[in-house]
Amino acid sequence: MRQRSTSRAFYELISSMRFAISLLTILGIASIIGTVLKQNEPYNNYLNQFGPYWFPFFEELGLYAVYNSAWFLLILAFLVLSTTACIVRQTQPMLKDMRSFREHAKEASLAAFQHHERLHTALPTDNAAQKIQAYLAANGFQSRSGTREDGVLLAAKQGSWTRVGYFLAHSAIVLICIGGLLDGNLPLKMQMALGGKTTTSGNQLISDIKPESRLGLDNWSFRGNVFIPEGKSSNVAILNVKDGILLQDLPFTVSLRKFHLEHYSTGMPKRFASDILITDKASGKSVEKTIEVNKPFEFDGIMMYQASFEDGGSRLHLLGHDLRSGGKGPFQTDATVGEAIKLKQDGLDYTLELGSFRPFNIENMANEEPAAETSKMATLEKHLGSGARSVSKKDLRNVGPSFEYKLRDSAGQAREYQNYMLPIEQDGAWYMLAGMRDTPAAPFRFMRIPMDQDGKPDSWFTIRGMLLDKSRHAEIANRFVTTALGPDAGETVRERLRETTRKTLELFALGGFESLGKFIESTVPAAERDKAADVFVKILEGSTWEAWKLARSATGQPPLELDQKLGRLLRDSLNATSDSLHYGAPLYFQLASFEEVRATVLQVTRSPGKPVVYFGSLLLVLGVFAMLYIRERRLFVLIKHNGDALVALSANRKSMDVEETFQRHRKAIAALLDPATAPPAQS
Amino acid sequence: MDIAHSGTPSSPLRRVGLGDGLFALALVCAAGFALSQYGAFMDIYDKAILAAVVPSLAAIGWAWKPFRGFLVAAAALALLSITLYGGDLARAEQAFFLKYLISSQTAIMWMSALFFIATGAYWIGLIARSDFAEKTGSALTWSAVTMGTTGLLVRWYESYLIGTDVGHIPISNLYEVFVLFSLITGLLYLYYEGHYATRRMGAFVLLVISAAVAFLLWYTFSREAQEIQPLIPALQSYWMKVHVPANFIGYGAFALAAMIGVADLLVRKGILASRLPPAEVLDDVMYKAIAIGFAFFTIATILGALWAAEAWGTYWQWDPKETWAFIVWLNYAAWLHIRLTKGLRGPMLAWWAVIGLVVTAFAFVGVNMFLSGLHSYGSL
Structure with a gap:
C-alpha cells in the first residue's frame, strides 16, 4: 500500500506542471554550456585551453560534447517521461470533457459563471428552444438539449478541437525526442x-x-x-x-x-x-x-x-633558389600538396612539407586614403542611393596563386613559408612576396623581392650574390671609391673611404641593416647617428650599383643608365637582401607551374529518425496553432416554463474577448427570446 | 487565426467587400507580373512560395483592412523606383526621386527617420494626452513601414542589377534582417493599435524599434554594412524566403510583448497609469503577441531544421544559433504554460516577457557577436 502511494506520488510529480516547467528551465540552462564552449573540437585544443589538471575533469563531465553526454540525455529522457505522463494523465478527462455537453448542469452552477445573465422570454418554451437552437447552429455551435422539470437547457459548445491541439503538441515533443535519439550518437x-x-x-x-x-x-544510423x-x-x-x-x-x-x-x-x-x-x-x-x-x-x-x-594533392613545379653565399643557381623540384620531400644536396639537409596551395587570391589593392574631413551631410549623402554602392573605395584584384610550405631542418625545427607565384604591385613597383613565420600563431612577415627592368627577380639574386660574397667586397669598394671621389682625390682619402666601404659591406653581409645599426649604436655618439646612418646608406647604395654593373659586365650584358627607377630597384634590392638574412632558411622557392587537383x-x-522528427514537427505546428487559436466556448441557455431564462458562457481561457463574445450572444439571444422588447434588428 | 475582429457574428469572409476583392485581384496580378517578369530567376519552390504569398497577404488584408493600403503604397513606390532605375544602377545617383526618396538606401534612411519621429510623437501624445500627437505617431509609423518595405523591395531589385548571380531576397544578413525586424515589429504594433483601438502603447513599442533603427544606423555608418553582398552557397536556397520572415515574426512579436510588459509593470506600479491602457488590456496584448510569436517561432525553427538538413546534412546539430533558438522556444513555452495552464496573471508574467527579450536579443544578435558557429551570417 505504501509502495503504491510512493509510485503514485512519483507519477503525480513527473506529470505535474511544476515539474515540466522546472525541466524546461534546466534544459535551457544546460543547453547554454555547449554554446559557450566550442563543441567536438580536437581534444588537444581543450587540453591547451584548460591545462592538464582540468582537462580530464571536464572530459568526465562531458563538456566537450554536452549534447551527447549522459546527463543531458537524461534530462531529455525526463522531459519525454514527464510529457508522456502528462499526456496519459490528461487524455481521459480531456476526451470526456470534449464529448460532454453538460446539458444537465444545475441552474445554480450556471449562475455562478463569470459571464451569465438572467433574461426573460415571452415565447413558449418549445418555440424559444427552437429559435435558440437555430441561432446556435448558425453561429457554429454544436448543441444538445436537456429537458428538465422546469424547462429546457440548451448546452452548446464550439472549438473543442483545441483539446486535440494539446494532445498533438505534446505527443510531438515525445516523437521529436525519440527521433532525435535515433539520429544522435x-x-x-x-x-x-x-x-x-x-x-x-x-x-x-x-x-x-x-x-x-x-x-x-x-x-x-x-x-x-x-x-x-x-x-x-x-x-x-x-x-x-x-x-x-x-x-x-x-x-x-x-x-x-x-x-x-x-x-x-x-x-x-x-x-x-x-x-x-x-x-x-x-x-x-x-x-x-x-x-x-x-x-x-x-x-x-x-x-x-x-x-x-x-x-x-596538387602538383607544384618549384624553382629552388639557394640563398647561401656562393650557392649554385636555381634547381627544379616537384612537390605534391600534403606530402613531404627530402632536399639533400650541396650540403643542404631539409625536408620540404608542402601544406597548401591556393589557385588565386583576391586582395583589396586600394590605398587607404587618409579620410578627409567630411561634413555630416556629406557622410549621410554617401549612404543614400542604392545598396549596391560601396562607400569605401575598393580595388579587388586577383593577385594569383600562392602556396604554403614548411622547411624542416635536420634537427627537426621548422618554419612556415608562404609565397606568391606572381609579382604583386605595391607603391608603384612590382615584387615577389615571400612570407615567413616562426610560429603558426604569428602573422607572416613578407620579404619583398624587387622585379628588375625585365620584370624578373633575377637581378636581385645577382646583386644579392655579389653583396654577400666577401671575396668581391674589395673590388666593389675599389670601384665605388673611384666613382664617388673621381680621379683627383688623394690616396689617403681614397684609402679611408675604401676601408669604410669594405667594413660597411662586411657588416651588411653579416646581418643586413641590423648589424649596421648595431655598429653605429656602439661606435657613434647619439647626436651624430642619423648622419652616420645616412653616410652608410649612401655607401651601400653606391656599392650596390657598382656590384650590379660589375656582375652585368662579367656576363656580357649591356651597361645601364642609372635613373629613378633603377635607383628604387637598388634600394629595394638592399632591403630585400637585408631581410633575406633573417629569412630563416637558405632556400627560397618560386612556383613555376602547377596542376591543381x-x-x-x-x-x-x-538517419532513421528523420521521418519521425519531421512528422513530430508537423504535429507540433498543428498542435500549437490549435491550442492557441482555436477558442473553446460553451454557451448555455436555460429556458424555463415560467418565462425566466438564463444565458451563461464559459471559455477554457480567460481573455478579454470572452466578455465581448458573451455580450454579443447575450444581446442576440435576448432579442430572440423577447422580440417585443428587443431593439430593432441590425441590418 | 485570431486576426478577425470580434463584434460581428459569422465568418470573416462575409465581411469581404469590393475593396478586398480588388486587393486580392491586385495580388494575383502582381504575382502574375512577377512570374512573367522574373520567373526565369525562380525555381519551382520559389514559384510555389510566390503562389502561397498571394492568399496569405489577401487573408491579412481582408482581416486587417489598413494593411491593404500599406501594401499597395509600398508596391507602387517600389514599382516607381524600378521604373526610374530602368535597369541602370547609376540612375540612383542621377534621378532626383531615386537619390532622395526611393532608392533602397534612401528609403531605409527615411524609414529610420520616420520611426524616430514617430517615437517622439507617441511620447508627446502620451505625456501631453494629445490625441493629435498620437494620430501623428500612427501616421508616421505607417509611413515608416511603407518606406522600409519599399526599401527592401527595391534592394531586392538592385541586387539583381549588380549581377544576376548576386541577386537575392534582402533578408540574408544582419543589416537586412534588422530592417525586416523593424518593419515586422512596426506592423504588428499597428495591428494591435487598431485591434484594441488605443494608440497609448505606441510610445513603448516604438522604443524597441528605435533601438533597432539606432543599431541599424550605427551598423551603416561605422561598419558600411549596407552594401549588398552576394550569397554564400549555404544561403542559396528558397528556404531563406520562408525561414527568415517566420523567424522575424517571432522576434518582432517577442520584442513587442516585452515592451508591453514594461508598460504593464509601470501601470501596476501606478506610473503613467492614468495615461496607459489598463493592465488588463496590456496583459491581453502581451499574451496575444507572445502567442503569435511562439507559433511563428515554432514554424521558423522547424523550417530552419528542414533547411539545415539540406544545407548542412543534419536537421539539428546544436549549433549555437540553433541552441539559442531552442532556449528562446523553451522560455516562451514555459511562459505560455504558466499563463494558460496555471492561469497566472500579473507582474511576474510581465517581468518574464521583459527578460524574454534579453534572451531573444541574445539569440538574435548576441550569438553572432560572442559565439561562433555555422549560422554566423552577420558579424559586428
Missing part, C-alpha cells in the same frame, strides 16, 4: 559498448585500419565524411568520435569526376559542386549526379551532402 555508443568497436587514430592508411574500428553495412580527390573514388566514410575515428563501409563506391569551385568577383565563394559517379556494389548499377550545397542526393537510403573541399568532402548520413 547513442546508437554508435551502444555499438562501441556492446559490439566491441573501438576508435583508432586518424594517421594511418585506410587499409591498415582493423575490423574492430570498422562499422558494417548493417549500421542503420551514422554520420560521416567521405574524402575523394578528383579522379579517385572511395567506399568508406570516416566518423569522428571523440579524439579518434571509426570507418563506415558504404554499400557503394563514389568517384569524383570533377569538383567545381566558383567565386564571385569579390573572392567570396559562389558554388561548390561535385560531379560524382555512384556505383552500387551489389547491383553494379551506377548513377551520375552533381551534388551541391543545398542540393543533396539520396542513394541506397544514404543521404550525401556537399560538406567541404580540400586540396586533393581538388578533393571533395561529402557528408554521408543514414
Whole structure:
C-alpha cells in the first residue's frame, strides 16, 4: 500500500506542471554550456585551453560534447517521461470533457459563471428552444438539449478541437525526442559498448585500419565524411568520435569526376559542386549526379551532402633558389600538396612539407586614403542611393596563386613559408612576396623581392650574390671609391673611404641593416647617428650599383643608365637582401607551374529518425496553432416554463474577448427570446 | 487565426467587400507580373512560395483592412523606383526621386527617420494626452513601414542589377534582417493599435524599434554594412524566403510583448497609469503577441531544421544559433504554460516577457557577436 502511494506520488510529480516547467528551465540552462564552449573540437585544443589538471575533469563531465553526454540525455529522457505522463494523465478527462455537453448542469452552477445573465422570454418554451437552437447552429455551435422539470437547457459548445491541439503538441515533443535519439550518437555508443568497436587514430592508411574500428553495412544510423580527390573514388566514410575515428563501409563506391569551385568577383565563394559517379556494389548499377550545397542526393537510403573541399594533392613545379653565399643557381623540384620531400644536396639537409596551395587570391589593392574631413551631410549623402554602392573605395584584384610550405631542418625545427607565384604591385613597383613565420600563431612577415627592368627577380639574386660574397667586397669598394671621389682625390682619402666601404659591406653581409645599426649604436655618439646612418646608406647604395654593373659586365650584358627607377630597384634590392638574412632558411622557392587537383568532402548520413522528427514537427505546428487559436466556448441557455431564462458562457481561457463574445450572444439571444422588447434588428 | 475582429457574428469572409476583392485581384496580378517578369530567376519552390504569398497577404488584408493600403503604397513606390532605375544602377545617383526618396538606401534612411519621429510623437501624445500627437505617431509609423518595405523591395531589385548571380531576397544578413525586424515589429504594433483601438502603447513599442533603427544606423555608418553582398552557397536556397520572415515574426512579436510588459509593470506600479491602457488590456496584448510569436517561432525553427538538413546534412546539430533558438522556444513555452495552464496573471508574467527579450536579443544578435558557429551570417 505504501509502495503504491510512493509510485503514485512519483507519477503525480513527473506529470505535474511544476515539474515540466522546472525541466524546461534546466534544459535551457544546460543547453547554454555547449554554446559557450566550442563543441567536438580536437581534444588537444581543450587540453591547451584548460591545462592538464582540468582537462580530464571536464572530459568526465562531458563538456566537450554536452549534447551527447549522459546527463543531458537524461534530462531529455525526463522531459519525454514527464510529457508522456502528462499526456496519459490528461487524455481521459480531456476526451470526456470534449464529448460532454453538460446539458444537465444545475441552474445554480450556471449562475455562478463569470459571464451569465438572467433574461426573460415571452415565447413558449418549445418555440424559444427552437429559435435558440437555430441561432446556435448558425453561429457554429454544436448543441444538445436537456429537458428538465422546469424547462429546457440548451448546452452548446464550439472549438473543442483545441483539446486535440494539446494532445498533438505534446505527443510531438515525445516523437521529436525519440527521433532525435535515433539520429544522435547513442546508437554508435551502444555499438562501441556492446559490439566491441573501438576508435583508432586518424594517421594511418585506410587499409591498415582493423575490423574492430570498422562499422558494417548493417549500421542503420551514422554520420560521416567521405574524402575523394578528383579522379579517385572511395567506399568508406570516416566518423569522428571523440579524439579518434571509426570507418563506415558504404554499400557503394563514389568517384569524383570533377569538383567545381566558383567565386564571385569579390573572392567570396559562389558554388561548390561535385560531379560524382555512384556505383552500387551489389547491383553494379551506377548513377551520375552533381551534388551541391543545398542540393543533396539520396542513394541506397544514404543521404550525401556537399560538406567541404580540400586540396586533393596538387602538383607544384618549384624553382629552388639557394640563398647561401656562393650557392649554385636555381634547381627544379616537384612537390605534391600534403606530402613531404627530402632536399639533400650541396650540403643542404631539409625536408620540404608542402601544406597548401591556393589557385588565386583576391586582395583589396586600394590605398587607404587618409579620410578627409567630411561634413555630416556629406557622410549621410554617401549612404543614400542604392545598396549596391560601396562607400569605401575598393580595388579587388586577383593577385594569383600562392602556396604554403614548411622547411624542416635536420634537427627537426621548422618554419612556415608562404609565397606568391606572381609579382604583386605595391607603391608603384612590382615584387615577389615571400612570407615567413616562426610560429603558426604569428602573422607572416613578407620579404619583398624587387622585379628588375625585365620584370624578373633575377637581378636581385645577382646583386644579392655579389653583396654577400666577401671575396668581391674589395673590388666593389675599389670601384665605388673611384666613382664617388673621381680621379683627383688623394690616396689617403681614397684609402679611408675604401676601408669604410669594405667594413660597411662586411657588416651588411653579416646581418643586413641590423648589424649596421648595431655598429653605429656602439661606435657613434647619439647626436651624430642619423648622419652616420645616412653616410652608410649612401655607401651601400653606391656599392650596390657598382656590384650590379660589375656582375652585368662579367656576363656580357649591356651597361645601364642609372635613373629613378633603377635607383628604387637598388634600394629595394638592399632591403630585400637585408631581410633575406633573417629569412630563416637558405632556400627560397618560386612556383613555376602547377596542376591543381581538388578533393571533395561529402557528408554521408543514414538517419532513421528523420521521418519521425519531421512528422513530430508537423504535429507540433498543428498542435500549437490549435491550442492557441482555436477558442473553446460553451454557451448555455436555460429556458424555463415560467418565462425566466438564463444565458451563461464559459471559455477554457480567460481573455478579454470572452466578455465581448458573451455580450454579443447575450444581446442576440435576448432579442430572440423577447422580440417585443428587443431593439430593432441590425441590418 | 485570431486576426478577425470580434463584434460581428459569422465568418470573416462575409465581411469581404469590393475593396478586398480588388486587393486580392491586385495580388494575383502582381504575382502574375512577377512570374512573367522574373520567373526565369525562380525555381519551382520559389514559384510555389510566390503562389502561397498571394492568399496569405489577401487573408491579412481582408482581416486587417489598413494593411491593404500599406501594401499597395509600398508596391507602387517600389514599382516607381524600378521604373526610374530602368535597369541602370547609376540612375540612383542621377534621378532626383531615386537619390532622395526611393532608392533602397534612401528609403531605409527615411524609414529610420520616420520611426524616430514617430517615437517622439507617441511620447508627446502620451505625456501631453494629445490625441493629435498620437494620430501623428500612427501616421508616421505607417509611413515608416511603407518606406522600409519599399526599401527592401527595391534592394531586392538592385541586387539583381549588380549581377544576376548576386541577386537575392534582402533578408540574408544582419543589416537586412534588422530592417525586416523593424518593419515586422512596426506592423504588428499597428495591428494591435487598431485591434484594441488605443494608440497609448505606441510610445513603448516604438522604443524597441528605435533601438533597432539606432543599431541599424550605427551598423551603416561605422561598419558600411549596407552594401549588398552576394550569397554564400549555404544561403542559396528558397528556404531563406520562408525561414527568415517566420523567424522575424517571432522576434518582432517577442520584442513587442516585452515592451508591453514594461508598460504593464509601470501601470501596476501606478506610473503613467492614468495615461496607459489598463493592465488588463496590456496583459491581453502581451499574451496575444507572445502567442503569435511562439507559433511563428515554432514554424521558423522547424523550417530552419528542414533547411539545415539540406544545407548542412543534419536537421539539428546544436549549433549555437540553433541552441539559442531552442532556449528562446523553451522560455516562451514555459511562459505560455504558466499563463494558460496555471492561469497566472500579473507582474511576474510581465517581468518574464521583459527578460524574454534579453534572451531573444541574445539569440538574435548576441550569438553572432560572442559565439561562433555555422549560422554566423552577420558579424559586428
